Amino acid sequence: MANSKGTPSSGRSNLITPPSSPKHSKSSSNLCDNDLGPLENLRSSLDTHRAVSHTEDNIIICPFEVEYIKDHNGQNQIFGYGAWSTVFKGTCHRNTIASYGLLTPPSSPKPSPPILVAVKAPARKDAPLILRSEAQALSRLMSLDLNEERVATFHGILDRESSLVLAAHPLSLESYIKSHAQIARTSLVRENISSPVIGSSAIWLDLAHKLISTLEWLHNEAMTVHGDLKPGNVLLKPTTGLGSFSYHPLLIDFSSSQNLATEEITKNTLSAITLEYTAPELLSVRVLNDPKSTATTASDVFSMAVTLLVAATGETLVYPKEYQAFQRRHFAQSGHMILNNVRSFSMRVPRQGVVSRVLEKAVLKHDMGRISTSAWKQLVEDLLKDTKGELAKM
Ligand SMILES: Nc1ncnc2c1ncn2[C@@H]1O[C@H](COP(=O)(O)OP(=O)(O)O)[C@@H](O)[C@H]1O
Ligand SMILES: [Mg+2]
Structure with a gap:
């Protein structure tokens, strides 16, 4: 069942309310995985259009808006659970990248499909600190050669929520x-x-x-x-x-x-x-x-x-x-x-x-x-x- 913030109650007692900042966390009720576009080009598009911004503690700031994907019951869809986090399915819209001044608006009349992302949100009181330290490690790794063949791409942190936005890879x-x-x-x-x-x-x-x-x-x-x-x-x-x-x-x-x-x-x-x-x-x-x-x-x-x-x-x-x-x-x-x-x-x-x-x-x-x-x-x-x-x- 969805709670009052429209976020899932998963049956795990330690799950905290996932982020609901209007800037970063819209809900997307009518999307399914098949509607999603490839995510391979996202990092390179971002990199060629802008310098990546960082927080004071050297964490990449996620440069686009994320929407949570809902199932037909209105529940947020989940990729998995970990010791510290719940990992939600989300999408990023190319037009929100443009609205952040990152890409020139698409010239083609056909809108590009949204891109699938994974949002790793803290699931315990002590998790935000752990996730920030993970975000620092990932930010370092993203600057190295060959990272895209070794590590799931880190798009950045949703700062207020200490949630991490990653490229989604559904198969473990x-x-x-x-x-x-x-x-x-x-x-x-x-x-x-x-x-x-x-x-x-x-x-x-x-x-x-x-x-x-x-x-x-x-x-x-x-x-x-x-x-x-x-x-x-x-x-x-x-x-x-x-x-x-x-x-x-x-x-x-x-x-x-x-x-x-x-x-x-x-x-x-x-x-x-x-x-x-x-x-x-x-x-x-x-x-x-x-x-x-x-x-x-x-x-x-x-x-x-x-x-x-x-x-x-x-x-x-x-x-x-x-x-x-x-x-x-x-x-x-x-x-x-x-x-x-x-x-x-x-x-x-x-x-x-x-x-x-x-x-x-x-x-x-x-x-x-x-x-x-x-x-x-x-x-x-x-x-x-x-x-x-x-x-x-x-
Ligand atoms: N980028 C991703 N794409 C798809 N699923 C993911 C992604 N990252 C994590 N998951 C899923 O969420 C689970 C928990 O994520 P993980 O990073 O291991 O969390 P924790 O640090 O809390 O253990 C993973 O085992 C995997 O099933
Ligand atoms: Mg894990």
Whole structure:
């Protein structure tokens, strides 16, 4: 049911009222996704027509008006929920960009379709601060080369609301893995019983290469630790480029990120972690309770390895859903054993197989030689060369 401000009541008790500023948050009742236009050109149109404006704390200000998309019951449509936020579907109208003096008004008599955006709004009292810090990280990332292949485009903040406006990508890696796990369950034959659920070893290796290259860029070019890598924080943008996994994986959710280029640390957000994807060294009571504890490049490597492991097993909870909370904690705390533990219920990670070869050094104890992202990327590239013909047949 819509509340008095026309915003959704989602059944989640911690959901605060989403923004309703007349300037930024109109409602759009008669739009559906099919009416929406491509969003690829938006950032470049904006950039060529104006210098991006920033807040005093260096956050890009969203230069256009956003309208929330409603369903036929008048409820705001939602892309997803996170630990800090609710992410709404919205649109931006090109004519509002023009009214901000950014684009020359369209000369064609046919109006262009609106552009789909995702509006990440705070969902807890303590979330605005976290979202502002995420907005700072995203603003930095947007200024770097190759960001559009690595990270979902950040259009800017709706300042008064501390809501983030992002390019929308409706498919997450988590949903992709879940749907392929379902397909794999119904099409089990002897030949594919030990293949990654997302298709084949070649497809999995291509995904691994894309994700690990992105993480290498994040650590070494963007000097940023993500801090919460998991399939739900990776969105998929279809691509026609080379490779057998036909999407660009884009990272989202920088709410736990750390800027390696400054001494300043982002507040400990480990309370919002997903246990099974978290590196074991972060899971001690001492680390969890220390306000100065942060994720690291090594813990990102571990979480990315679990993300890739799950793309092979299809089990997005990492361990089977029947496992109790205490068992999950126990397995997570002995994370360096994860490949062995997973082999006890999945045949899709055979010893000496491609998945094991890529992941084994990435799940080592952090002080026992866990691989760095640059060495990890190199390892995958060597494997791609070595197995070229071989993998095509797998
Ligand atoms: N740009 C986007 N396009 C489409 N869906 C999105 C986008 N950003 C987030 N979502 C959806 O919203 C969910 C929560 O977003 P996230 O950034 O992870 O929030 P939190 O920081 O609160 O965990 C995601 O798992 C995803 O399903
Ligand atoms: Mg998230």
